[in-house]
Amino acid sequence: MTAVELAQTGSLPQKRKGAIHWWRSYTAMLRWEITNMRLLLPITILVQAISGAGIVLGFGLLIPAMEPATAKYLSTGAVVVTLILVGLVLGPQLVAQQRMSGSYDFMWSLPVPRTASSAAWLSLNTLIAVPGMVAALVAAALRYDIAFDISPGVVPAVLFTLITGTLLGYAIAHAIPNPEVTMVVSQVMIFVIFGFSPISFPAENLPGWIAGLHRYLPFEHMANTVRGSLVDGLATDIGHSYLVLSVWAVLATTITAAVLGRRG
């Protein structure tokens, strides 16, 4: 054939490793993920933006005459919900789909570091989540005539929230071999996050034991750090929240690494 010939005879190459190999793997996997989502990417981003704005506007229907402080509290809550949902929904959906179509084995036989694949996945989630967050903020500013006090802290707050949410979703998806169970677990988590997490309401509103539980779960702390970076005076003890979130981010990363490195 006329194909490019490969000089493969002779000894074996050395193992590829190090930062350059990681970076090349990351960019190649990101190219893969973005192309893979290409047909759905515009609509996914749009749906994300609409739901971000929608949640914010929906609060206005529940509470017609809203105080600016309440409006700020609720709309920053909406921002956090959109950030968490992307990671917890998209990952399980995609992995379940890969398992059902049989392409899961191919994806995990690729010669890239597991951390590079996970980082590519996280980047794609960020790309999808951020427009939803911006839409929620813009909708809130216009609808309730409020001004946000956006501080540089928004970057780490959003990143910690995305890392923890995305990687937890990813780890759950990979840890559960049955794709149907994965989807059910993902649905239950959405339900718990929407209904029973102190994101858009204070923890005091919950029964004592659930509020106690949330001191150790990441959701309340995601809300606290993101809220603290967007408005003044509504979040307290942000340092503590970062501490809890850091533990969760490390935990989510470790669990993901362990689950992805596992061989049956």
Next chain:
Amino acid sequence: MSIENPAASSDGSWVFRADNVTKTYDNGKSFANDAISLEVHPGEVYGLLGPNGAGKTTLVKQVIGLLKPTSGSIMLGSFDLVDDPDVARQLCSYLPQAQMPIDSFKAHEAISVAGAIRGGPRTAVKERGEALIAALELDEWRDTLGARLSGGVRRLVGFIMTVVWPGRVVILDEPTNDVDPLRRRLMWEQIRMLGQEGSAVFLVTHNVMEAEKSVDRLAIINEGKLIAAGTPSSLKSDDSDRLRLQLMLSPGEPTPELPEVVIRHTRAGNNLITEIPEDAAAAGINWARHMITDGIAEEYALGATTLEDVYIRLTGDVASGRVR
């Protein structure tokens, strides 16, 4: 063109060696692989044959690091592939049995991204990818989205994705599934070419006829055990003084009483395959003619024994079903 391959060992040669690879499930109660040992050299096309569920895919998944052997070792040169699945994935490329997830990719994009993921330099991957597209006569689908490709073309694109920047070991699990006969031939040429370029090719298949023509050596796996290995001719040598006498029975006919010259027989549907000694050819033909006259059979064929006969003898499996 040549790629840089900084040598890991200086002796200039390597070998793939699986040693007593055992994979059990249910706490050791069921054996998916039972002490499989084999050795493959660069340039060889090595067939792994066996009926469905024999353990072929389980074996290759352990090579590529998707499964971990319960015991045994898998070495590629001085690399321990069980201890280091990362290096296993770098040195081996894998075309799984399932179709590739390329719905949203144009054929040429899927190939170039796969090449980049495999660590190939951009221009070389592009050049080789285009050459493979031309060699497999896929030009008209070059810019078609995966979702719109037929099963066979998609399979071929998956094949190119696997070999556009191949590992030293290339594992192809039923590569020719869904592929039309013409392109099947082109694909085999490329598989042979991979060997010439220095890769070792593992070919997992249950298509014995196809394998007989294309592999250098093969192993037959049944119920998790390696039950025979060698070149196609060496495996047939036991049957060298025998002939295959095949009868197409009339629909609904039960298996007729067989003459004494028949050493062994199997039946798949209306197809009755018998083995007879070479010097009993005349008696065999006589009997077969008799069956046709009596309306029990519709036609017969006499020929040399094939690898399929050996395969049937060893596994009790006939292409589409069990031996009755």
